[in-house]
Amino acid sequence: MAALATRVSKQRAAAEGLGSNQKAVKYLGQDFQTLRQRCLDSGVLFKDPEFPACPSALGYQDLGPSSPQARGIVWKRPTELCPSPQFIIGGAKRTDICQGALGDCWLLAAIASLTLNEELLYRVVPRDQNFQDNYAGIFHFQFWQYGEWVEVVVDDRLPTKDGKLLFLHSEEGSEFWSALLEKAYAKLNGSYEALAGGSTVEGFEDFTGGISEFYDLKKPPASLYQIIWKALRSGSLLACSIDVSSAAEAEAITSQKLVKSHAYSITGVEEVDFRGRPEKLIRLRNPWGEVEWTGAWSDNAPEWNYIAPRQKEELYKKVEDGEFWMSFSDFLRQFSRLEICNLSPDSLSSKEVHKWNLVLFNGRWTRGCTAGGCQNYPATYWTNPQFEIRLDEVDDHQEESAGEPCCTVLLGLMQKNRRRQKRMGQGMLSIGYAVYKVPKEREGPAAAQLGRDFFQGRQPSARSATYVNLREVSARVRLPPGLYVVVPATFEPFRDGDFCLRVFSEKKAKALEIGDVVAGNPHEPHPCEVDQEDGQFGRLFEKFAGKDSEVSASELKTALNEVFSKRTDIKFDGFDINTCREMISLMDSNGTGSLGLVEFKTLWLKIQKYLEIYREMDYNHLGTIDAHEMRAALKKAGFTLNNQVQQTIATRYAGSKLGVDFDGFVACMIRLETLFKLFRLLDKDQSGIVRLSLAEWLCCALV
Numbered sequence: 274m275a276a277l278a279t280r281v282s283k284q285r286a287a288a289e290g291l292g293s294n295q296k297a298v299k300y301l302g303q304d305f306q307t308l309r310q311r312c313l314d315s316g317v318l319f320k321d322p323e324f325p326a327c328p329s330a331l332g333y334q335d336l337g338p339s340s341p342q343a344r345g346i347v348w349k350r351p352t353e354l355c356p357s358p359q360f361i362i363g364g365a366k367r368t369d370i371c372q373g374a375l376g377d378c379w380l381l382a383a384i385a386s387l388t389l390n391e392e393l394l395y396r397v398v399p400r401d402q403n404f405q406d407n408y409a410g411i412f413h414f415q416f417w418q419y420g421e422w423v424e425v426v427v428d429d430r431l432p433t434k435d436g437k438l439l440f441l442h443s444e445e446g447s448e449f450w451s452a453l454l455e456k457a458y459a460k461l462n463g464s465y466e467a468l469a470g471g472s473t474v475e476g477f478e479d480f481t482g483g484i485s486e487f488y489d490l491k492k493p494p495a496s497l498y499q500i501i502w503k504a505l506r507s508g509s510l511l512a513c514s515i516d517v518s519s520a521a522e523a524e525a526i527t528s529q530k531l532v533k534s535h536a537y538s539i540t541g542v543e544e545v546d547f548r549g550r551p552e553k554l555i556r557l558r559n560p561w562g563e564v565e566w567t568g569a570w571s572d573n574a575p576e577w578n579y580i581a582p583r584q585k586e587e588l589y590k591k592v593e594d595g596e597f598w599m600s601f602s603d604f605l606r607q608f609s610r611l612e613i614c615n616l617s618p619d620s621l622s623s624k625e626v627h628k629w630n631l632v633l634f635n636g637r638w639t640r641g642c643t644a645g646g647c648q649n650y651p652a653t654y655w656t657n658p659q660f661e662i663r664l665d666e667v668d669d670h671q672e673e674s675a676g677e678p679c680c681t682v683l684l685g686l687m688q689k690n691r692r693r694q695k696r697m698g699q700g701m702l703s704i705g706y707a708v709y710k711v712p713k714e715r716e717g718p719a720a721a722q723l724g725r726d727f728f729q730g731r732q733p734s735a736r737s738a739t740y741v742n743l744r745e746v747s748a749r750v751r752l753p754p755g756l757y758v759v760v761p762a763t764f765e766p767f768r769d770g771d772f773c774l775r776v777f778s779e780k781k782a783k784a785l786e787i788g789d790v791v792a793g794n795p796h797e798p799h800p801c802e803v804d805q806e807d808g809q810f811g812r813l814f815e816k817f818a819g820k821d822s823e824v825s826a827s828e829l830k831t832a833l834n835e836v837f838s839k840r841t842d843i844k845f846d847g848f849d850i851n852t853c854r855e856m857i858s859l860m861d862s863n864g865t866g867s868l869g870l871v872e873f874k875t876l877w878l879k880i881q882k883y884l885e886i887y888r889e890m891d892y893n894h895l896g897t898i899d900a901h902e903m904r905a906a907l908k909k910a911g912f913t914l915n916n917q918v919q920q921t922i923a924t925r926y927a928g929s930k931l932g933v934d935f936d937g938f939v940a941c942m943i944r945l946e947t948l949f950k951l952f953r954l955l956d957k958d959q960s961g962i963v964r965l966s967l968a969e970w971l972c973c974a975l976v
Contacts, residue, residue, distance in 0.1 A: 292420070292421030292422060292423075293421075293422060294396055294415065294422045297415050297421075297422040297423055297424040298421055298422065298423045298424065299424055300423045300424060300425045300426070300460075300461065301323045303323065303426045304426075305411065305413035305424065305426050308409075308411055308426060309407065309409045309411050312409035312410065312411060313407060313409050318350070318409060318410030318411075318428070319409055319410040319411035319428045319429075320410075320428055320430070321411075321426070321427055321428040321460075323460070324427060324428075324456075324459075324460040326348035326428070326430040326432075328343055329464065330459070330460075330464055330465065331343055331346065331432065331464060331465050331466065332464045332465055332466025332467070333464060333466060333695075334466065335466055335469070336464070336465060336466040337466075345434055345435075346432045346433070346434055346439060347432075347433050347434070348430040348431065348432055348433070349430065349431060349433045349436075350410060350428075350429050350430055350431070351404065351429055351431070351447075351449045352404065354431075354433065354436065354437075354438070355446060355447045357404075357447060358404045358447055358448075358449055359403070359404060359447050359448050359449070360402060360403040360404060360412075360448070360449060360450050360453075361398075361403075361448065361450045362445055362447070362448045371441070371442050371443065371444055373438060373439055373440035373441055373442055375439075375440045375441070375465060375466075375468060375469060377440075377441075377455070377468040377469060377470075377471065379470070379471040379472055379473045379475065379476060380455070380458065380468055380471065380473075380475075380476045381441065382473045382476070382536065383473050383474075383475075383476025383477050383479075383480060384451060384454065384455075384476065384480075385536070386473075386477065386510065386512060386536065386538075387480050389538055389558075390510065393480065393481055393510075396415060397414055397415055397416065397454070397480050398414060398450055398454060399413060399414070399415065404449075410428050410429050410430075411426055411427070411428055411429070412426070412427055412428075412429060412453045412457070413425065413426045413427075413457070414427075414453070414454055414457040414458075416457075416458065416461055416479045416480070417478065417479050417480070417481065417482035418461070418479065419635065419687065419689050419771075419773045420633045420635060420773050420775075422482070423461065425457040425458075425460055425461050426457075427453060427456045427457045427460055429449070429453060431449075431452055431453075431456065432465070438452055440452065440455060440465060441454075441455040455468075458479075462692045462693055463692070463693040463695070466695075467692050467693060467695050468692075471692075471744075472743065472744070473612075474612070474614070474745070475744050475745075477510065477614045478614070478687075478745070481510070481614060481616055481617070482616070482617040483509070483510070483614040483615050483616045483617060484614070484615050484617075484683050484685040484745075484747055484775055484777055485612060485613065485614050485615070485685075485745075485747060486612070486613045486615065486683070486747065486748070486749055487610065487611070487612055488500075488610065488611040488612075488613075489609075489610060490513070490604075490605050490608050490609055490610060490611055491609065493605055493611075497605075497611075498542065498553055498601055500613075500749070501539065501542055501555070501611075501613075502542050503779075504613050504615065505539070505540075505541060505542060507615065507616065507629055508616050509613050509614060509615045509616055510538075510613070510614040510616070511538065511539035511611065511612070511613050511614075512536045512537065512538055512539070512611075512612045512614075513536075513537050513539060513557070513604075513608045513610065513611045513612070514534060514535060514536050514537065514608065514609060514610055515527075515531060515532075515533045515534065515535070515607065515608055515609050516533075516534070516609035516610065517533050517534045522534065526564065527607075529566060529567050529568045529607075530564055530565060530566055530567045531566060531607055532559065532564060535559070537557045537558060537559055537608075538557065538558045539555060539556070539557055539558075539611075540556045540557065540558050540596065541555070541556035542554065542555050542556070542601070543556070543584075543588060543598075545580045545581075545584050545588070546580060546581060546584075547576065547579055547580055548579050552600060553600065553601035553602075554570055554588075554598050554599070554600060554601065555598070555599060555600075555601050555604045556596060556597070556598050557596070557597060557598075557599065557604075558595050558596040558597075559595040559596075559597075563595055564595070565595060565596075565597040566597045566599050568599060568603055568607075569599065569600055569603060570597075570598040570599050570600055570603075571597055571598070571599065572589075572590075572591045572597060573591070577589050615629060615683060615777055616629070617629070617631050617777075629683070629777040629778065629779070630777070630778045630779070630780065630781045630782060631775065631776070631777055631778075632662075632775070632776045632778075632782065632784040633773060633774070633775050633776075634660055634773065634774045634775075634776075634784075634786055635771070635772075635773050636658045636761065636771070636772050636773070636774065636786070636916065637658075637769075637770070637771050637772070637916070637920060638657070638658070638762075638763055638768060638769060638770045638771075638772065639769060639919075639920040639923055639924070640767045640768070640769055640900070640923070640927075640931060641767065641899065641900025641901055641903075641923045641927045641931035642656065642900060642901060642903070642904075642916075642919050642920050642922070642923035643656055643657060643658050643916050643919065643920060644656075644657070644763060644766055644767050644768050644769060644770075645657040645762060645766050645901065646762060646763060646764065646765050646766030646767070646768075647705065647740060647762050647763070647764050647765075648707065648728070650765075650766050651725065651728065651729060652725070652901075653766045653901050654725075654728055654760075654762065654766075655722075655723060655724055655725045655727070655728050656901045656904060657760050657761065657762045658760075658761060658786065658787075658916055659722060659723060659758050659759070659760055659786075659787040659788065660758065660759045660760075660761075660774060660776075660784060660785070660786055660787060661711075661756065661757070661758055661759075661784065661785050661786075661787050662682070662708075662756075662757045662758075662759060662776060662782055662783070662784045663755075663756050663757075663782065663783040663784070664680040664682070664752060664753075664754050664755060664756075664757065664778070664780075664782055665754055665780075665782075665783075666680065666754070666780035666781070667679060667680055667754060667780070668680060668681050668779050668780065669779070677753055678753075678754075679751040679752055679753055680751070680752055680753070680754060680778065680779065680780060680782070681749065681750075681751055681778070681779045682749070682750050682751075682752060682776060682777065682778050682779075682782065683747065683748070683749050683750075683775075683776075683777035683778075684706060684708070684735075684737075684747060684748060684750060684759065684774070684775070684776060684777075685745055685746070685747035685774070685775040685777070686704055686705070686706045686737065686745065686746050686747070686761045686772060686773075686774050687744055687745040687772060687773050687774075687775070688701065688702055688704055688744060688745075688770050688771070688772050689770070689771040689772060689773065690771060691744065691770075692744075700742065701742035701743060701744065702742060702763045702764075702768055702770050703740040703741060703742045703763060703764035703765070704737075704740060704741070704742075704743075704746055704761070704762070704763055704764070704770075704772070705736065705737040705739065705740040705741070705746055705761075705762060705764070706736065706737050706746070706759055706760060706761045706762065706774070707733035707735070707736040707737075707759070707760050707762075708733055708734050708735040708736065708750065708752070708757050708758070708759050708760075709723075709727075709728075709731060709733050709734060709757060709758045709760070710734045710752075710755055710756070710757055711723075711755070711756040711757060711758055715727070716756050721787065721788065722787055722788040722904070723758060723787070724905075728760075734750075734752060734757065735748075735750040735752065740762075740763075740764040758787065759774065759776075761774050766901075767931065786915075786916070788913075788914075788915055788916060789915045789916075790913055790915065791913065791914055791915055791918060792912075792913040793911060793912050793913070793945060793946070793949035794911040794912075795879075795910060795911040795912065795942070795945070795946050795949070796879065796882045796910065796911055798875055798878035798879065798882075810874060810877065811870075813832060813836070814870055814873055814874075816832070817829075817831060817832040818870075818873075821867075822869065822870065823865060823867035823868060823869055824867055824868045824873050825857075825866070825867045826850055826853045826854045826857055826866075826867075827850065827853075829853045829856060829857065829868065829873075830847075830848055830849075830850055830853040833848050833853070833880070834847045834848060837935065837936075841896075842888065842894075842896060843884070843887065843888070843891075843896045843897075843934075843935040844895075844896040844897040844932070844934045844935060845934060845935045845936055846934055846936050847936060848936050848939070848940070849936075852936070852939070852940040852943065855940070855943050855944060855947055856876055856943050858947060859876075859943055859946055859947045859950065860872045860873075860875060860876045879942075879946075880939055882910075883910065883938065883939050883942050884935070886906055886909045886910055887906070887935055887938050889909070890902045890905060890906045890909075896935075897932040897933065897934055897935075898932070898933050898938070899931060899932060899933075900923045900926075900927035900931040900932070900933055901931070903919070903922060903923065903926075903927075903933060903941075904919055906938070907919075907922075907945075910942055912945055912949075922941055925941075926938070926940065926941045951973055955973075
């Protein structure tokens with residue numbers, strides 16, 4: 274109940290703008306300005322109660338309290354490590370990041386890349402902090418987390434051994450921004466040990482909110498040059514590197530002065546007229562600030578003498594600054610891999626860059642409800658969350674040698690919070706997605722969940738390369754205009770997990786979650802059915818009704834359990850007293866707290882209808898129905914519910930083996946009928962929103 278209320282509260286706050294970089298969510302409710310002022314007023318340096326300087330902050334296994342690596346660690350503030358600590362000295366640089374005794378080089382590489390873009394850096398590392406003005410032992414940082422920006426505060430007590438920082442540190446021993454950034458990221462993920470092992474892309478995305486792509490330059494797509502041109506135009510971060518065959522080759526320099534296993538930034542592309550033919554050029558930057566390419570189109574190359582003087586003046590700069598041009602063909606020959614981090618629309622303030630359009634969905638796979646597994650499991654695959662994308666406008670610049678005009682879409686499926694769950698022994702799920710074209714005849718004004726029949730034998734228009742246990746799977750797809758459905762899934766069914774699905778599109782795309790409508794029109798017995806003489810039913814009522822000719826909750830329980838416990842075609846454990854009270858609450862029209870003959874018969878006919886649906890959904894004739902079949906059963910009973918409500922039902926009414934017994938099924942139906950009836954009575958203006966005082970809310974919840 275509390276988790277559901279928290280989720281609803283977060284959704285409402287996000288709708289009001291909370292979670293943007295300018296209005297970041299306060300992680301664990303901690304506000305930097307308030308806490309710092311409180312420390313300044315009291316004269317006591319901040320000690321973070323949410324991430325204390327103790328063994329639990331270090332880790333749980335390799336860095337656990339009894340591990341050899343955790344012995345002898347002393348937590349010290351920078352003021353105890355050097356006479357004049359600094360937050361940042363002369364701007365953040367690549368040399369500020371040196372790895373310590375933690376396997377988080379992936380994170381360090383991402384931080385190093387961040388230093389190349391000041392605007393992005395200072396979104397993560399706010400400038401309003403140092404060890405001189407208003408120093409109170411507290412610092413703050415901002416990270417992107419699954420669709421929202423989060424502000425994380427930490428105290429500046431850092432783990433040390435023998436008087437030196439144990440983990441990330443600066444080459445300049447008196448500079449501490451990177452060590453404090455690492456601590457804030459460790460807090461966000463539960464511990465320092467939770468950061469061991471990962472992909473640079475993960476750090477990239479948590480620092481920018483972007484979505485990444487990878488390209489093998491030995492097998493590049495024909496349109497790669499245009500992809501790079503569009504990425505630069507959109508303000509994306511681009512990096513490339515040369516693979517090595519052994520660790521001994523790392524940072525080795527080739528004969529033409531390229532550094533192996535070293536991240537280069539791509540800063541521009543240009544096409545020039547070279548000796549009467551077009552030549553594609555690409556501009557790279559070595560973060561070292563020196564050691565430049567010496568081949569064709571380098572600073573001293575003769576090729577510059579054979580292009581138009583105006584172009585040469587614009588492009589050619591003979592400076593040993595680490596930046597250089599080379600031909601695109603040489604680039605493909607010399608480099609091994611390219612990584613593009615496409616930034617979200619709010620990542621850059623510049624009005625000049627062409628920004629992607631972004632739609633983000635948060636969802637959940639729940640056992641027995643929306644965790645349907647991959648296409649190998651046709652019985653449950655259709656129950657996965659489904660998202661509709663309508664592509665109407667084709668790209669402005671179509672890729673070379675392309676056929677019909679298409680729309681470019683970047684899809685990223687990211688599983689949430691798995692790093693935090695490492696300490697509970699939970700690893701990454703294997704995840705993937707598929708995109709299906711919706712035929713014209715299946716299109717409709719209200720998006721309805723596509724059933725098992727739609728996916729039977731149907732091939733997707735696009736899909737992730739494979740199901741893989743990474744935090745995110747992402748890819749660029751080009752699709753003709755039309756209506757599509759994206760189905761995110763885990764490889765195996767019945768695996769719980771939260772996810773976010775991001776849709777980046779060149780042109781504005783309409784997107785929505787399918788099955789987000791909530792409506793109820795439950796079966797109501799026809800008056801003639803109620804009035805119809807039924808001797809057996811009359812005898813049942815007379816047997817259990819009291820002298821007042823009314824059936825109380827306890828009498829109803831006895832009557833129904835006696836009848837249904839005799840059946841051998843359903844699994845029935847008996848209605849409990851609370852379900853019977855709710856039945857009376859639903860049917861009791863005059864407030865007596867019991868049922869008269871007509872009310873009892875109407876209830877009886879409802880239960881008979883639910884029995885008919887239940888038996889129809891029991892495909893295996895085992896006397897029970899699977900939780901994932903509840904969606905179809907609820908629809909037959911007249912209820913259209915979104916995934917969030919379906920998941921709540923599965924959690925409450927399904928057993929440990931994901932089966933729903935008949936008594937639980939009827940209890941669910943009666944509860945839904947009661948809630949819909951109550952809402953309609955309170956929603957006087959039919960706005961779909963009800964306002965209640967605390968007392969009114971309690972009365973409704975306790976009904």
